[in-house]
Amino acid sequence: MSAVRLSPAVMESRPPLDQLIAGSAAFLLVLGVVMVGSASTEISARNFGHPFYLLVKHSAFIALAVVGLLATLVIPIRTWQRLHVIAYLGALLLLIFVLIPGVGREVNGATRWIPLGFFTLQGSEFVKVLAAMFIAGYVSRPSGLSPSTLPGYLLPLGLTLLLSVLLLAQPDFGAVIVMMSGVMAVLFFVKTPMKYFLPTVLVGVGVVALLIYLQPYRMARLVAFTDPWAHQFGGGYQLTQALIAIGRGEWLGLGLGNSVQKLFYLPEAHTDFLFSILVEELGIAGALLTLLGFGVLVGRGLIVTKRALRLDFVFHGALAAGISVMLGVQALINLGVNLGLLPTKGLTLPLMSFGGNSLLVSGLMIGLLLRVEWEIRHAPPPPNVKGARS
Numbered sequence: 001m002s003a004v005r006l007s008p009a010v011m012e013s014r015p016p017l018d019q020l021i022a023g024s025a026a027f028l029l030v031l032g033v034v035m036v037g038s039a040s041t042e043i044s045a046r047n048f049g050h051p052f053y054l055l056v057k058h059s060a061f062i063a064l065a066v067v068g069l070l071a072t073l074v075i076p077i078r079t080w081q082r083l084h085v086i087a088y089l090g091a092l093l094l095l096i097f098v099l100i101p102g103v104g105r106e107v108n109g110a111t112r113w114i115p116l117g118f119f120t121l122q123g124s125e126f127v128k129v130l131a132a133m134f135i136a137g138y139v140s141r142p143s144g145l146s147p148s149t150l151p152g153y154l155l156p157l158g159l160t161l162l163l164s165v166l167l168l169a170q171p172d173f174g175a176v177i178v179m180m181s182g183v184m185a186v187l188f189f190v191k192t193p194m195k196y197f198l199p200t201v202l203v204g205v206g207v208v209a210l211l212i213y214l215q216p217y218r219m220a221r222l223v224a225f226t227d228p229w230a231h232q233f234g235g236g237y238q239l240t241q242a243l244i245a246i247g248r249g250e251w252l253g254l255g256l257g258n259s260v261q262k263l264f265y266l267p268e269a270h271t272d273f274l275f276s277i278l279v280e281e282l283g284i285a286g287a288l289l290t291l292l293g294f295g296v297l298v299g300r301g302l303i304v305t306k307r308a309l310r311l312d313f314v315f316h317g318a319l320a321a322g323i324s325v326m327l328g329v330q331a332l333i334n335l336g337v338n339l340g341l342l343p344t345k346g347l348t349l350p351l352m353s354f355g356g357n358s359l360l361v362s363g364l365m366i367g368l369l370l371r372v373e374w375e376i377r378h379a380p381p382p383p384n385v386k387g388a389r390s
Contacts, residue, residue: 018304021301025351029065035270035274035278039274068367071367074371094114094127098112124167136321139186139318156187185324225343238344248280249280258281275349291335330347350362
């Protein structure tokens with residue numbers, strides 16, 4: 001369906017938010033504020049002279065994320081559908097600009113940031129949501145190549161692979177995994193033939209393995225992951241310290257603010273390894289609540305996806321699928337790294353970890369998801385209803 005037409009009365013009414021999406025997102029945001037405040041006190045005091053410096057900054061980032069959420073919440077989805085080609089070009093330009101000498105800023109060997117004075121833009125974060133818009137727009141076009149044909153399937157795949165190559169040049173391997181997971185999820189939900197889809201997945205797994213093998217630092221992480229205690233003073237240091245934090249937590253944790261590992265033992269305690277501090281202070285109970293929050297958010301997003309596609313709102317369903325899977329995969333990777341189930345990877349925990357770019361993009365995604373749900377709930381179903389992949 002090219003666009004959702006709502007009556008003026010519906011458009012002017014204040015949209016009630018989906019309680020499960022809004023509630024789970026709000027829960028994760030609040031829990032993130034509490035844990036960032038706890039995990040960052042020592043590093044804030046040492047580096048900035050005030051124990052709550054990073055908490056205040058995190059709160060400002062959340063305010064920015066809420067503004068982004070509200071902006072996407074009030075903009076009709078058909079606007080993004082019309083701009084899906086612009087979204088792709090924007091993603092492409094972002095990734096090219098960051099690689100231009102003198103434009104992109106290099107930190108720890110990676111060139112991912114564009115300094116804008118008051119804010120440092122991480123293009124790879126925004127590319128995720130732009131890629132979701134592009135692939136959703138492509139599969140929902142009323143005419144042109146269909147993703148059910150081989151040329152129509154390879155075209156968007158090739159365009160998103162170009163984005164992946166530029167991401168790898170930064171390098172940002174984690175962003176590639178998250179973005180391509182969302183792209184493939186969209187192609188799956190719109191009934192791409194399995195004879196195209198499955199070989200792509202298998203080739204993708206092989207390419208990931210090859211990329212790990214060809215980069216010594218990735219291989220070192222993999223080796224350290226297989227036996228972190230044998231490398232606890234080298235490549236396995238972060239993982240062993242994270243596991244110590246989790247082991248201390250037991251069922252109910254040491255209590256809020258009582259983490260030992262945040263006392264400069266565990267690097268990135270308020271960002272990539274926030275979940276380990278959460279388990280140390282709030283125990284398995286806190287971990288289960290976090291998992292429940294993400295489970296409800298992603299699960300509800302996929303339910304919205306199925307409902308939209310069943311009503312033939314293809315762009316809405318595809319966008320919801322891409323966003324839900326990207327959020328879920330990124331959370332899954334972060335949690336897996338913290339629990340020692342995956343090799344160490346620099347991905348934040350969506351909606352929770354410290355980081356302005358990650359929070360802003362998460363806010364944009366939640367706003368889009370809420371808007372999709374609201375539109376398909378209020379719009380009358382079209383006469384020609386098709387089913388989604390079951």
